[in-house]
Amino acid sequence: MATTIIEKIWKEHELAVDDDGRSLIYIDRHLTHEVTSPVAFEDLRIRGRKLRRPDLTVAVMDHNVPTGPREEPIRDELSYKQMQALYKNSEDFETMLLDYYSPFQGIIHIIGPELGLTLPGMTLAAGDSHTSTHGALGALAFGIGTSEVEHVFATQTLWLKKPKTMEIKVSGSLGQGVYSKDLALFLIGQLGTGGGIGHILEYTGETIRSMTPDERMTLCNLSTEAGARSSIISPDDKTFNYVRGRAFAPDEDDFNEAVEYWRTLASDPNATYDKSYSFDVSGLKPMVTWGTNPSMVVPVTGSIPSPDQFEASRRPGIEAALKYMGLTPGQAITDIKVDRVFIGSCTNSRLSDLTIAARVVKGRKVSNSVRAMVVPGSQYVKRNAERKGLHSIFLEAGFEWRNAGCSMCIGMNEDQLLPGERAASTTNRNFENRQGPGGRTHLVSPAMAAAAAIEGHFVDITQWDMAEAI
Amino acid sequence: MDVVAGLAVPLLRENVDTDQIIPAQFLRILTKNGLGRYLFYRWRYDQDGKPKPEFVLNDERFKQATVLLALKNFGIGSSRENAVWALTDYGIKAVIAPSFGDIFYENAVKNGLACIRMDEKLIQQIGREAEAGGLTVRINIKEQSLSYGSQSVHYTMEPSVRRRLMSGEDEIENTMKYENKIMAYEQRMKKFYRVDRKRLLYE
Numbered sequence: 001m002a003t004t005i006i007e008k009i010w011k012e013h014e015l016a017v018d019d020d021g022r023s024l025i026y027i028d029r030h031l032t033h034e035v036t037s038p039v040a041f042e043d044l045r046i047r048g049r050k051l052r053r054p055d056l057t058v059a060v061m062d063h064n065v066p067t068g069p070r071e072e073p074i075r076d077e078l079s080y081k082q083m084q085a086l087y088k089n090s091e092d093f094e095t096m097l098l099d100y101y102s103p104f105q106g107i108i109h110i111i112g113p114e115l116g117l118t119l120p121g122m123t124l125a126a127g128d129s130h131t132s133t134h135g136a137l138g139a140l141a142f143g144i145g146t147s148e149v150e151h152v153f154a155t156q157t158l159w160l161k162k163p164k165t166m167e168i169k170v171s172g173s174l175g176q177g178v179y180s181k182d183l184a185l186f187l188i189g190q191l192g193t194g195g196g197i198g199h200i201l202e203y204t205g206e207t208i209r210s211m212t213p214d215e216r217m218t219l220c221n222l223s224t225e226a227g228a229r230s231s232i233i234s235p236d237d238k239t240f241n242y243v244r245g246r247a248f249a250p251d252e253d254d255f256n257e258a259v260e261y262w263r264t265l266a267s268d269p270n271a272t273y274d275k276s277y278s279f280d281v282s283g284l285k286p287m288v289t290w291g292t293n294p295s296m297v298v299p300v301t302g303s304i305p306s307p308d309q310f311e312a313s314r315r316p317g318i319e320a321a322l323k324y325m326g327l328t329p330g331q332a333i334t335d336i337k338v339d340r341v342f343i344g345s346c347t348n349s350r351l352s353d354l355t356i357a358a359r360v361v362k363g364r365k366v367s368n369s370v371r372a373m374v375v376p377g378s379q380y381v382k383r384n385a386e387r388k389g390l391h392s393i394f395l396e397a398g399f400e401w402r403n404a405g406c407s408m409c410i411g412m413n414e415d416q417l418l419p420g421e422r423a424a425s426t427t428n429r430n431f432e433n434r435q436g437p438g439g440r441t442h443l444v445s446p447a448m449a450a451a452a453a454i455e456g457h458f459v460d461i462t463q464w465d466m467a468e469a470i
Numbered sequence: 471m472d473v474v475a476g477l478a479v480p481l482l483r484e485n486v487d488t489d490q491i492i493p494a495q496f497l498r499i500l501t502k503n504g505l506g507r508y509l510f511y512r513w514r515y516d517q518d519g520k521p522k523p524e525f526v527l528n529d530e531r532f533k534q535a536t537v538l539l540a541l542k543n544f545g546i547g548s549s550r551e552n553a554v555w556a557l558t559d560y561g562i563k564a565v566i567a568p569s570f571g572d573i574f575y576e577n578a579v580k581n582g583l584a585c586i587r588m589d590e591k592l593i594q595q596i597g598r599e600a601e602a603g604g605l606t607v608r609i610n611i612k613e614q615s616l617s618y619g620s621q622s623v624h625y626t627m628e629p630s631v632r633r634r635l636m637s638g639e640d641e642i643e644n645t646m647k648y649e650n651k652i653m654a655y656e657q658r659m660k661k662f663y664r665v666d667r668k669r670l671l672y673e
Contacts, residue, residue: 015651020630024648026655028663036549038500049642053656055665064498078498085500096667104670115670122663129549129573145551145577146502155645157652161628163572193485194543194569227546229572247669250662258662293485293546313590317484412494419517431489431547433512 002268005234006165006200009140009265013123015157022159028122029056029139030152031108032095034086035063035412036127040150041089051093052156058117059090060098062107064412067375067402070101079413093153104247106378106404109133109346113217114380116246120235120262125152130346130428131230132223136216137243138235138265140200143224163229164274166199170207172282177462179356180215181348181426181445183207184222185287187279189297196228199275202267203233207281213242214352221347222428225294234266286461288333289430289443291321296430300448300460304331324432325440326420334458336442340423341372341453342435343399343446345409348426349377351384353446355470358390360450362467366398367456373400373415375407388470399453411435424452471635474563474584475608476536478618480597481526486540487547488574492556494548505552506560531603539597540567541590545574554581564609566593566616579631582638584609586616588625611635 016024030053032040037059044051051057064079066072074080083100090097098105104115109130112118120138125131127149134141148158168187174180201223208216216233223231233239240259243249250258285299296318298305304322306329307315322329327336343349343357354376366372374394376382382404385391391401408415409427417423417439426449430441444452447461496508513525521528527535538557544567545553554577557565564584578585586609596618599605607618611632615624634641 013655015655016648018630020628020633022630024645024651026652026659028659029665035497036551039502039551042500047642052652055667056663058665076498081500082498096665096670117665119663121660127549129547131549143549143573145549145554145573145580147551147577147580151642151645154642155652156656157645157648159630159641159645161630193546194571197543197569197572227543227571248665254662258660261660293487314484320483410494412498429487429489429547431487433493434489437493437512437517 002270002272004165004202004267004271004273005138005232005265006140006202009121009123010162018159022161025123025158025160027125027152027156027158029117029124031112031117031124031126032057032059032149033063033108033127034061034082036146037089037149038082038085040146040153041093043150044093044153049154051095051153054094056156057095057153058098059086059095060108060111061086061100061105063406063410065100065405066413067405067407067415070403076413103379106380107346107349107406109221110349110377110381113137113213114246114378116243116249119243119249120239121265125158129224130221132228133217133221133346135230135232136213136220137239138232138262140232141230163200164198166196166201167273167276168201168203169205169276169278170203170281171205171278172207172280173210174207174281174284175462177447177464178284178286179445179447180211180218182284182287183281184219185289185294185297185443186281186284188222188226188294190279191226193225193293193295194227196223196226199228201228201231202273203231204267208233209236212352213238214350217350218347222294225428235262236266286445286448288448288458290325290327290333291318292324292430292432294428294430294443296321298333300333300458302333304329306330334460337422337457338370338424338442338452339421340417341370341449342375342408342423342425342427343373343449344375344377344407345427346377347428348446349375349381351381353426354381354385354390355388357446357450358393358470359467360447360461360464361397361399361454362393362470364397364454366453369456370453372398372453373402373408375402375415376404378404390470408435424449424458471582471638472612473608473610474537475606476563477532477534478537478539478596478600478605478607479526479532479535480539480600482539482541482594482597484541485543485546488545488550488553488571489547491545491553492550497550497552502555504559505556509556509560536561536563537607538562538565539593539600540565541593542568544570546571549573551577554578554583558583568593579634582635584611584635586625586627592623
């Protein structure tokens with residue numbers, strides 16, 4: 001029978017099914033960080049439990065870390081305590097730790113793929129909702145809460161009700177200046193914030209096949225914003241070439257065997273899904289969110305919608321969003337001025353993202369009215385960007401060039417919007433107060449964010465004269 | 471826990487995300503206790519930390535509420551279990567909404583917070599009755615029924631969720647009954663999924 005990659009990986013990792021129909025799923029890789037792990041470690045200690053597989057567990061400091069110079073002291077006492085707790089927990093429970101000072105430190109969803117910790121066909125869990133990112137390499141990945149983190153620590157398994165499957169088939173090619181971020185925002189706009197609840201999405205179709213692994217990561221990263229339990233893309237030669245040679249990837253002796261296995265996992269051509277949607281994205285424009293959840297999105301050529309355009313039950317929410325965002329119906333997107341620009345986060349902080357932004361910025365200056373920052377997704381990304389000279393381009397233009405971390409995406413460290421400030425942000429959530437109390441977030445691609453920094457307002461990047469490849 | 475009963479509070483908004491339930495700045499903690507004071511922090515308090523009178527939880531009539539009524543996609547967003555800890559520490563025992571974020575929902579079960587899925591029209595109706603204050607909602611987990619005023623309605627819940635809410639079992643202990651299956655997988659696990667830590671010494 002024709003089956004999907006989701007069912008194939010599920011079956012391989014399903015150890016038992018309980019009386020209520022839940023499956024016990026083995027977790028091949030567990031990534032953990034300083035913010036959602038301390039309570040889980042402490043509960044292990046209280047109950048005298050061991051961490052079952054410290055060798056399959058990797059800890060990293062990312063969510064609350066400062067992104068300024070690493071030699072400076074950590075000023076925030078609460079963050080410092082969480083970081084200290086992760087040092088102690090990693091030592092006591094013998095897990096690998098990529099600490100604040102590690103040359104491989106970075107955002108959990110950036111370092112997994114780039115170090116080869118994330119591999120096709122594996123199951124992966126992390127105490128963070130954007131864990132769906134890892135599906136881009138053909139891993140079945142679950143974002144989990146702290147109690148489940150503890151469960152994986154103790155048992156290396158999760159009890160999961162088998163999610164429904166949803167195929168998102170995409171055809172048509174993305175034009176110049178239109179990126180996977182725009183595709184993702186468009187799809188969230190179509191599905192709504194809850195459209196994917198209870199489902200694992202599989203992205204298929206020619207558009208997905210032509211995307212690079214980095215671009216697929218941006219797409220899978222944002223699946224959770226449509227409510228999806230996870231998302232995945234069947235691995236192909238692009239995936240295998242991406243994985244090959246990474247620190248923890250199979251070595252050359254095992255690589256062919258691994259690839260042979262991974263090829264068997266791709267969804268069969270006639271596989272069926274609980275739901276299937278098709279989208280032709282030819283002619284898609286760069287997208288800009290205008291509201292307080294990622295489904296509130298329009299093309300850059302559009303304008304702020306009026307509550308009247310929505311069904312009556314949704315109007316109060318739309319009105320509240322417009323009020324919070326300080327926007328008026330009918331206002332053109334390109335007339336919206338920004339105070340801050342943030343390029344970073346697990347959505348868009350890979351080398352390819354920074355390269356595109358640098359091509360937009362090269363030889364130009366950040367608008368006097370804008371404060372702009374680039375926060376690479378990992379120290380490895382940062383080093384590679386510096387080798388290419390990207391940091392010089394950003395610094396000469398007037399951007400801040402910082403160290404790796406979640407930074408202003410979650411606003412747990414000092415990188416925050418001030419009340420009323422408006423940001424073009426390459427992140428994943430435009431929720432109220434997300435990037436700082438009273439802050440207003442517009443989600444866009446790195447190219448769109450970079451152009452907004454230069455002009456001080458949103459511009460249609462498809463009309464931009466970009467520097468040649470860097 | 472077979473029955474949850476208490477004063478209902480209507481928070482009839484869609485897409486109440488976990489950033490609203492508890493802002494990220496309050497995630498810098500090492501314990502799950504005492505988070506109730508940060509529940510809905512930015513909706514509940516102004517920038518000087520003073521209660522906003524227009525927010526429903528600051529209304530005297532709802533101070534003792536334990537059953538929260540909300541609209542679709544409650545608890546979407548971040549995986550932070552702190553959202554559930556804040557609700558339970560505040561005293562909320564059940565949330566009734568048409569749909570919930572998947573991770574939030576599982577976090578809730580793990581902490582004995584009952585999440586009841588119901589038709590939006592019905593929630594709007596209960597919400598209207600709750601608006602004046604003083605409406606008690608009684609949820610019988612065992613029977614999968616909910617009553618308020620003179621009304622009684624049936625809802626459905628996954629058997630595993632119902633069982634766990636009622637038993638409050640230690641799931642890890644339960645899972646370890648399957649240790650032989652776990653070990654069997656570990657024997658056959660693909661060798662290329664193992665992590666050799668020494669490899670990070672190269673670059």
